[in-house]
Amino acid sequence: MTCIEIRDLHACIDGRPILKGVTLSLSVGEVHAIMGPNGAGKSTLSHLIAGRPGYEVTSGTIRYDGRDLLAMTPEERACTGIFLAFQYPVEIPGVSTATFLKTAVNAQRRFRGKTEIDAMQFSKLIKEKAEKLGMNNDMLRRSLNVGFSGGEKKRNEILQMAMLEPRFAMLDETDSGLDIDSLKIVASGVNALRSAERAFLVITHYQRLLEYIVPDYVHVLAEGRIVCSGNKELALELEAGGYAPFTTHACHAS
Amino acid sequence: MAVDSADSVKSVKAVTDRKYKYGFTTDIEADLAPVGLNEEIIHFISQKKGEPSWLLDWRLQAYRLWITLKEPHHWARLTYPPINYQGYSYYAAPRQSSDAPKSLDEVDPKLLETYNKLGIPLEEQAILSGVQAGLQGNAIAVDAVFDSVSVATTYKKNLDAMGVIFCSISEAVHQYPELVQRYLGSVVPYTDNFFATLNSAVFTDGSFVYVPQGLHCPMELSTYFRINEKNTGQFERTLIIADKNASVSYLEGCTAPQRDENQLHAAVVELVALDGAEIKYSTVQNWYPGDEEGRGGIYNFVTKRGACRGRNSRISWTQVETGSAITWKYPSCILQGDQSTGEFYSVAITNHYQQADTGTKMIHIGRNTKSRIISKGIAAGHSNSTYRGLVRVLPRAEGARNYTQCDSLLIGDRCGAHTVPYIEARHPSIRVEHEATTGKISDEQIFYCKQRCLSHEEAVALIVNGFCREVMQNLPMEFAVEAQKLIGISLEGSVG
Numbered sequence: 001m002t003c004i005e006i007r008d009l010h011a012c013i014d015g016r017p018i019l020k021g022v023t024l025s026l027s028v029g030e031v032h033a034i035m036g037p038n039g040a041g042k043s044t045l046s047h048l049i050a051g052r053p054g055y056e057v058t059s060g061t062i063r064y065d066g067r068d069l070l071a072m073t074p075e076e077r078a079c080t081g082i083f084l085a086f087q088y089p090v091e092i093p094g095v096s097t098a099t100f101l102k103t104a105v106n107a108q109r110r111f112r113g114k115t116e117i118d119a120m121q122f123s124k125l126i127k128e129k130a131e132k133l134g135m136n137n138d139m140l141r142r143s144l145n146v147g148f149s150g151g152e153k154k155r156n157e158i159l160q161m162a163m164l165e166p167r168f169a170m171l172d173e174t175d176s177g178l179d180i181d182s183l184k185i186v187a188s189g190v191n192a193l194r195s196a197e198r199a200f201l202v203i204t205h206y207q208r209l210l211e212y213i214v215p216d217y218v219h220v221l222a223e224g225r226i227v228c229s230g231n232k233e234l235a236l237e238l239e240a241g242g243y244a245p246f247t248t249h250a251c252h253a254s
Numbered sequence: 255m256a257v258d259s260a261d262s263v264k265s266v267k268a269v270t271d272r273k274y275k276y277g278f279t280t281d282i283e284a285d286l287a288p289v290g291l292n293e294e295i296i297h298f299i300s301q302k303k304g305e306p307s308w309l310l311d312w313r314l315q316a317y318r319l320w321i322t323l324k325e326p327h328h329w330a331r332l333t334y335p336p337i338n339y340q341g342y343s344y345y346a347a348p349r350q351s352s353d354a355p356k357s358l359d360e361v362d363p364k365l366l367e368t369y370n371k372l373g374i375p376l377e378e379q380a381i382l383s384g385v386q387a388g389l390q391g392n393a394i395a396v397d398a399v400f401d402s403v404s405v406a407t408t409y410k411k412n413l414d415a416m417g418v419i420f421c422s423i424s425e426a427v428h429q430y431p432e433l434v435q436r437y438l439g440s441v442v443p444y445t446d447n448f449f450a451t452l453n454s455a456v457f458t459d460g461s462f463v464y465v466p467q468g469l470h471c472p473m474e475l476s477t478y479f480r481i482n483e484k485n486t487g488q489f490e491r492t493l494i495i496a497d498k499n500a501s502v503s504y505l506e507g508c509t510a511p512q513r514d515e516n517q518l519h520a521a522v523v524e525l526v527a528l529d530g531a532e533i534k535y536s537t538v539q540n541w542y543p544g545d546e547e548g549r550g551g552i553y554n555f556v557t558k559r560g561a562c563r564g565r566n567s568r569i570s571w572t573q574v575e576t577g578s579a580i581t582w583k584y585p586s587c588i589l590q591g592d593q594s595t596g597e598f599y600s601v602a603i604t605n606h607y608q609q610a611d612t613g614t615k616m617i618h619i620g621r622n623t624k625s626r627i628i629s630k631g632i633a634a635g636h637s638n639s640t641y642r643g644l645v646r647v648l649p650r651a652e653g654a655r656n657y658t659q660c661d662s663l664l665i666g667d668r669c670g671a672h673t674v675p676y677i678e679a680r681h682p683s684i685r686v687e688h689e690a691t692t693g694k695i696s697d698e699q700i701f702y703c704k705q706r707c708l709s710h711e712e713a714v715a716l717i718v719n720g721f722c723r724e725v726m727q728n729l730p731m732e733f734a735v736e737a738q739k740l741i742g743i744s745l746e747g748s749v750g
Contacts, residue, residue: 050705053697074704083705090702094720103716104706111707143720160706 003028003168003199004049004069009060011048018044020224021060028167031200033210035235036221037243042203043087045221046170050084051077064168079111081167085157085174092144097156098126100144101163108164129162133189151182158189169193170201175209187212207239220246286486287345293317296455299345303424303458306431316444316454323448330611331640331672334516334580337553342518344456346486347400394474394505395420397461399490409473418471418502419464423491426462433464437495441524441561441588449520449555449582453489457522460490465500465531474730476505479521481541481552487518494524496531498564503534505733516579517542520555529564529591534572536729538737541577543744548607548636551579558585559615562594562623570597571614572728574737576744579608584642586615589623589651596625599725601737603718603744604637604669613643613674618651618684627658630722633669634745640672645686647679654681660690663721665714665745715742 004026011019018041026032036042048055049062051074062069069077092100106116117125130140133155145153154174161169171190175183190213194200202213210218210232218234219226220243227246228234238246287298296317300310325337395409397420413420419430426434444454461477481488496502506523519541525533535558544551554577560569571585587596598614616625631639645656662671673690695717703713718741719726726734 050701052701074701075707075709078705078707086702086705090696090698092699092702092717092720094723095716100706100716103708103712104703107707107709107712164707 001028002026002063003065004201005061005063007061007063009045009048009062010058011044011060012056012058013044013054015056017058018055018224019048022221022224022226024219024226026168026199026201028199029196030217031194031202031213031215032217032219033202033204033213033215033232033235034219034221035204035207035238035243036246038205040221041224042221043172046084046172046201046203049077049170050074050082075107076111078164079108081165083161083164083166083169085154085161085169085171087172087174087176089145089153089157091146093146095144096141097144097159098123098140101126101160104160105163126159126163130159132192133159133162134185135159150177151179154178154182154186155189158186162189162193165193166198168199168201170203172203173205174202175204175206183209184212207235210235222246285345285347286343289343290340291317291342291344291456295344299456299458302345302347303427305427308435309427312439312444313455316451317456319445320448320451320455323451325448330582330642331638331674332580332582332609332611334553334609337516337518339452342487344487344489345458347458394476397422397475397477399459399461399477399479399488413471413473413475416472417466417469418475419462420475421462423457423460423462423493426493430462430464433495434462434493437493437524437526438491439524441526441559442522442557447557450522450557453491453520453522453557456487457489457491460492460521461494462492463494463502463504465496465502467497468499469497470500471502474503474505476507478507481517481519487520489519490521492521492523493526494533494535495526496528496533496567498528499530500528501532501534503730504536505730506535506537507540507733515550516544517552518555519552519578521557523556523558523585525558525560525569527560527562527564527567527569527591527594530566531564532568532570533560534570535560535585536733537571537573537575538729538733538740539573539575539577539581540740543577543608544579544606546606546635548579551608552577553580554578554583555580556583558583559588560586560596561588562591562596562620564594565591565620566593567591568595568597570595570599570728572599572725573601573612574722574725574729574740575600575602575610575612576740578610581608581610581612583612584614586617587625588617588619589625589654590619591623592620593622593624594620595623598625598627598629598643599728600629600641601632601722601725601741602630602639602641603632603741604634604639605744606635606637608635608637610638611640611642613641615644615646616656618645618647618654618656621651622653622655623651624654625656627656627660628724629658629660630725631660631662631671631673632665632718632721632745633662633671634665636668638670638672640674642674642676644676644678646676647681647684647686649680651681652683654684656684656686658686658688660688661721662690662692663718664692664694665718711742711746714745718742718745 006022006024009019009022034042102122215232218230220228296313397407407421442450444451465471527533541552562569569587575581589596596616602610602612604610629641631641633639641660647654660673664671675688677686700713719738
């Protein structure tokens, strides 16, 4: 079942075209990886899907479970199950991770017509999920992302994903700045969430992450377009040959 | 009252009322003093209260001084049209209520209902009845002041049994004249400043607390101020004395109906802490702030001061200021006793056209005195928020220390935040630190929160609450939850 369908998407930032005709379709149960050189538009694509202001869509469409995604507010997108794990999660001083997540979970529940989660239940749930990511109580009590190491920030993003149980999750260069141990923890956190009800879009520069989160499909985004799509082997090919072949001439992979 | 006009008016009112949910009025007959201020009015007030002559004389002295004073306009960062002091009524009391608070059974049900609507329970619960609304809430004793008079004080018997005096100041004048005479005006003399002098002349009611030596008052004491009548000023006077090694935590809350005119509120609060005593005074100020265009709202000119008279005494002010069109307020500590400590924790939020000029004064007189100031100012809309604080260290105050932190948060680009610290140090051994920051809520923070399901307003409320956490955690639990919600409500419609 198609979850996200992007058709011929063109978008600009400050009048400068970044996406120049992206077409991509993801079904639930699938993990897609997007790779590509710096400045190709990978992060733009994920932020645009999440609804970040400042992008102008000049043509094209995005359907999300049959709805017009571009007509939805950022919080509506989040409440209906679109999740973005940020490359650079922001700091919110004075708000603990636990408080932040409780507020988020309850906002989502209200949107879905459910009653708010009770404090005890929430506390049990978050501890359970945090433990799996090697996060202790102290981390849940600290101000959100304030003074967190790179690894802690990324784990925190995965924790949020686990709590919000999205339908469509995007990971924006979640592997950047991670040592191998953190990478493994983050990857196993993601793998634990793979399900027939959920689609993933994993954005990365490197093949390494994809050894741990094995994608069903790999796409190369270069110069604002998907220039090549294939299976997980494509990632290996990229690792060996770099992106140069894909930015200059057509793709030969299957 | 024009409540029954066209439906459209009603629905407009419903929308605006949503933002300030305490904006209703209670339709109750009132005894009003004639509009205006002169010596006759002061005689009238004093007579209504059956006061002793020393108090009348004190009032008259204050009045005679006041008419020679000019309203302070030159230094605060506040602009407002001239106040017509002859345009207010200086006494308003719900009819049939005599001055002395009665037992709860005799209080007009309309008044009880008013406080119920405000969420202030005047029924006494069995003291040990444990959990209420999910909070491990201890019972709170309440003195309810409606316009010019105290209408009820709860838990008096329980407190009496422990030796704690908690009553209206009018009652204290009769019951405990020696205490009142000894301490009234001893921290804020009637000559202190324009508004304190006015208050001394016309104050009508307020709370009185005395905690005897060695006792830790086991209940939170609180006063809930409500202005109801049109064109009245509220001038309450609160006096709290903690005797040697006693301690008490006191809460103050305030609301007023939504009116187009500006109402005047000029209170005086005096705290006295003797050797080893501790007073914690918390305020959630939610007077009507005026509408989005800046019409109406309370003019709040308040003098609050605590004297740490004894060694090792401690006074701590915590305030959450969200209401009022104009706030002029500097809760201060006079650190007289050696090793005494003064603290000031403040959150001041202004939105729309509100103006707040608020801060503190820490006067270090005794040796090794310490003070700590944490101020968080949040400005949104077209509002202006100013921190104004004085740290003065006198020559005898060897080893004095102060730490001041002033943070401002701006929401949008039409508001202003200002920090005006004054430091006067006259001893070489002291340490005074001042830190200040000014920031804005970033678009990245807002987008991040929205990506986690929060609406714009929820995001702002969450970020602002985080910004204020250091101050909020000093509030008693029962108040903190309310104050947190209030922060969200105050900032509604403040899209940056």
